[in-house]
Amino acid sequence: MSRKRLQHGDQNGPPTVRTVAALAGVSIASASRVLNGLGASAETERKVREAAASVGYVPNAVARSLQARRTDMLALAVEDIGNPVYVAMMRAIEEVAARAGYRLQVHATGADPAGEVELIDGLARRYVDGLVISPIRVTAAHLTALARVPTPVVVVGSLPDDAPTGARPVDNVRADSHTGVALAVAHLVAGGRRRIAFVNGPLDTVPGAARHAGYLAALAANGLIADPALIETGDFHHAAGREATRRLLDRERPDAILCANDLIAVGALHALLAAGKRVPEDVALVGMDDTDLAEMSFPQLSSVSLGSAERGRIAAELLLRRLAEPTRPAQRVTVAPELKIRASSAHAIAAVPAPRIGETP
Amino acid sequence: MSRKRLQHGDQNGPPTVRTVAALAGVSIASASRVLNGLGASAETERKVREAAASVGYVPNAVARSLQARRTDMLALAVEDIGNPVYVAMMRAIEEVAARAGYRLQVHATGADPAGEVELIDGLARRYVDGLVISPIRVTAAHLTALARVPTPVVVVGSLPDDAPTGARPVDNVRADSHTGVALAVAHLVAGGRRRIAFVNGPLDTVPGAARHAGYLAALAANGLIADPALIETGDFHHAAGREATRRLLDRERPDAILCANDLIAVGALHALLAAGKRVPEDVALVGMDDTDLAEMSFPQLSSVSLGSAERGRIAAELLLRRLAEPTRPAQRVTVAPELKIRASSAHAIAAVPAPRIGETP
Incomplete structure (x- = not known):
């Protein structure tokens, strides 16, 4: 030998x-x-x-x-490893990586841009062979770091079209929130809803901004006037979704609520049921991301799938391909959304018996 | 230099x-x-x-x-990175590891014992400095692999008392399911419940076996006779919990259901509400693990915390200490359980208004 x-x-x-x-x-x-x-x-x-x-x-x-100088390791950096949308993405990436003989290293960034930039810059020390990162805010510092990084990086999320290109092309996998929101609004309008509220995450995040713009465009496309009083923002977690929906219900009588993710929708469902609203009869409810939470809720939540597992799978495959062909031109892949309709926005009255939660017998 | x-x-x-x-x-x-x-x-x-x-x-x-030959990397192997109990554990381990300058590598084992043994044996190739593993079934092959592994391993979950000891002591962090189940049963009995059903995961898993034994002992301690018709098993996921609870309700009229984890409890809640049962008035419901799901449900779920984050934190600390002191005698730490009482088993009638889900207006 x-x-x-x-x-x-x-x-x-x-x-x-x-x-x-x-x-x-x-x-x-x-x-x-x-x-x-x-x-x-x-x-x-x-x-x-x-x-x-x-x-x-x-x-x-x-x-x-x-x-x-190979590490046989890929890294995944997401805001919060507990958010079910990232869990689905992580599972898909782990599967592709494992099949190709790579192990996966996971970083929770807490959505801290400085930490994310440090992570990208740190790739120069070659502790992994490549990185999939999904920043919820993309700053100028991110773009500068991406332009100088010597190690392959795939970004899940939108990069500006005029992002500087560096020595190594950066592949990009996107969701199409805009179309996703349009699918949800069209569905609610078809069900006769007109006062469609929107509970969003922070507007200064990539998904928050895209979903806000999509909501306004979708209302306009359906001949509805946007009412600022029907818009609430919090963060992308369930407690914030519950609080935001409480504020909304104190002030307005929406006949539908679209939420910018399923965690918010679960919080909104809580606030609606606690306020004595029937879902979907009084208020139809639609989430986004189509995570496991949508199926686990009662009533089950309609949700717009933005293909989180599919985006993870594609990101991992692009990263492996980039490792094999470092100079291949940058690729951008957009995953099409799909609306999953469940009981929380079904047009017909749900056929289940009528439980009375919390009533005196 | x-x-x-x-x-x-x-x-x-x-x-x-x-x-x-x-x-x-x-x-x-x-x-x-x-x-x-x-x-x-x-x-x-x-x-x-x-x-x-x-x-x-x-x-x-x-x-x-x-x-x-240091990798500055620790590994965590759990059955399913999507199960919220492991998410909490993973977050805690990542935090301790990051503070000590280690990165975390995550493996989803799918509860495959052969894959877990391969992972333990693979440590000999030094791709990580140490491993935290939480097998839900511990086989003889696990024990043999643990006895010969040259790299520090901490096991989260129970190891047999007579496990062979190898060259390197294996530290062990345990939950106390037995006491946890006892807390839940005592709470339900104090609330006047007598027909307390139990929806469990597989009996051939470490948690399934421990929780089953705990349930029988807790009934006996409260002067109740165990009725086999009140026991259902499925797996530890929500769809199985829903199915198992449907089978239970087709056959029996329990006044309380204890579930072996929160995923099962979320499925049970679904089945109860779909069957027109009021929670907690008709059937009180208690889960285990006290994950985020318990707070996200409506009504919010009572749940027995088995300290998943705490177990993760302790496991990571034991691993770091083992790296520093390889020959220190093996340590075994048991984390005490705590019952978190929420609306799903509150003794008083919940004070919230009465939503009517799915009723004709």
């Missing part, structure tokens, strides 16, 4: 993907694809695997890291 | 913790504690930091990994 290594290895040590590629008679990119578990033609796959075996290419984490 | 390194470094390269300890005049364990961010006396801390600076001890991930 050690003779073979000396024969085929690079000058300074054990065999690298370069050695394997040369011996297999394929490009480095092809060899890398096979060794990264990304698939190739059966013939290429066979040649690369045989070459790797013959030179003793070691799939051992420490040895590979030592020889190729 | 390079002269200093040669002066103080080990024979084959840059300075290690050994070099730093010798120069600071402290034990390797003390130097390691300081460099791991675990704290020490102010004087020791100062000496170690000065020594580290003077020999150019590099806190760079790749360099440190190369020189000391």
